[in-house]
Amino acid sequence: MSLLLGEPRRSGSLAAVVDPPVRSVGTRLTARGAATRERIVLAAAELMAAKGVAATTLDDVRVASGTSKSQLYHHFAAKEELVHEVITHQAGVVLERQNQLLRGVNSFAGLRRWRDAVLQRNVLRSGAYGCDIGTLAAELSDTDEAAREALAGHFATWEQLLADAFRRMRDNGTLRPDTDPATLSVAVMAAVQGGYLLAQTAHNAEPMRVALDMALAHVKTFEASTTGL
Amino acid sequence: MSLLLGEPRRSGSLAAVVDPPVRSVGTRLTARGAATRERIVLAAAELMAAKGVAATTLDDVRVASGTSKSQLYHHFAAKEELVHEVITHQAGVVLERQNQLLRGVNSFAGLRRWRDAVLQRNVLRSGAYGCDIGTLAAELSDTDEAAREALAGHFATWEQLLADAFRRMRDNGTLRPDTDPATLSVAVMAAVQGGYLLAQTAHNAEPMRVALDMALAHVKTFEASTTGL
């Protein structure tokens, strides 16, 4: 499948190549430049995840990344471009983590381990900050069409990881043959994102626990009957 | 129960009384002033729902409401206060609508009607804009503590409306006696909010349909067995 966008993206150079709009045409990054670019994106990602995109100023990013104004604009044509890069970065991190957690899942026990891992992270921060992709989606969907499309794609990739797990569970007889992995994955994603939002607003991970439990119970209703039938 | 905060709040004067922070101390609104205030809040609510809080400038509000700068600051000490008023307003609208939809629900048929109503609204706008409360929560939870708390309260009120319906269904024998309405309502809320977010990002109401179907199916798993047993 072509959904393996969840690569670690440590290189940075790849991101520069992927990025067509402005700059990076006839501009090769040196190792030093790439490192700076990376630092900027990392700092921006962290700030934007914590305070939101609009509330994060380029001066915040400059200070947090220990760079100067000229470096910001040397690597990104405008704040919007940096935001897009942050989206790519966060998606890479989140999807890679989800990929690790989900790729081997082919049973209810595996699914429960995934649930536990997601929940645990949320508990650690008492629900605060929400989903790194979800908060970006909520803030940008109505104002930045390119961002919206990218984020929709990342959601789709994430859903695909879930759907693959469900497909494996269907194919190995854990789930009924008539189970639709795609639909099921959308339902579970909705529960996850809703859990994130409620937990973030309540500053309490409990809603996430409830949401994930519903999601798993829902999957369970597609369990193949073990009794003969 | 003390959760009937979902009153129509058409008066505006009530909102002014509820609002203790700044101004409105020794300042009685005339009908004219109240009308202006109302227009400002309405315009701001609409703009912020469509573009987000940060992307909405006071000049936007001024133009949309046909008022002047002095009127804005006559009625609100700062943009933040206006935002809080918008939260109260949107919560009033949403909760009143949900109250209308949910107050009589005491059966699966009623629950399906609620589902259909929520979904239909989402389909009409192709998922865009999301939930008026949810988008505010996502944008403000990490930057405005007062807003976060208010929104958490509004979510709780909404959940209480759902929980009341589930409690009625439990008490009339539709749901099993061991059903916990509160937990169930959190799960359903998570599905609703997740559905809103995915639909908003995809610009497509389908995820909302899937999420609501999961939620209803989940409630259904608490159905009291009709066969003797």
Place this chain on the structure above:
DNA sequence: CCTTAGTTGGACTCCAGAGTCCATCATGCC
């Protein structure tokens, strides 16, 4: 009417934050 308090228009200030510029330094390459 005449006073007092609420309401309004709109010009004005002020500043944060986006974006520009250029001189200087570092580095890769021949």
Place this chain on the structure above:
DNA sequence: GGCATGATGGACTCTGGAGTCCAACTAAGG
């Protein structure tokens, strides 16, 4: 080792948007 190109520092400009101010207007009440 020297040229071309990338990387950097940081001062600078410019503008949008928050918030101020005051004179003028309206309305309620005595």
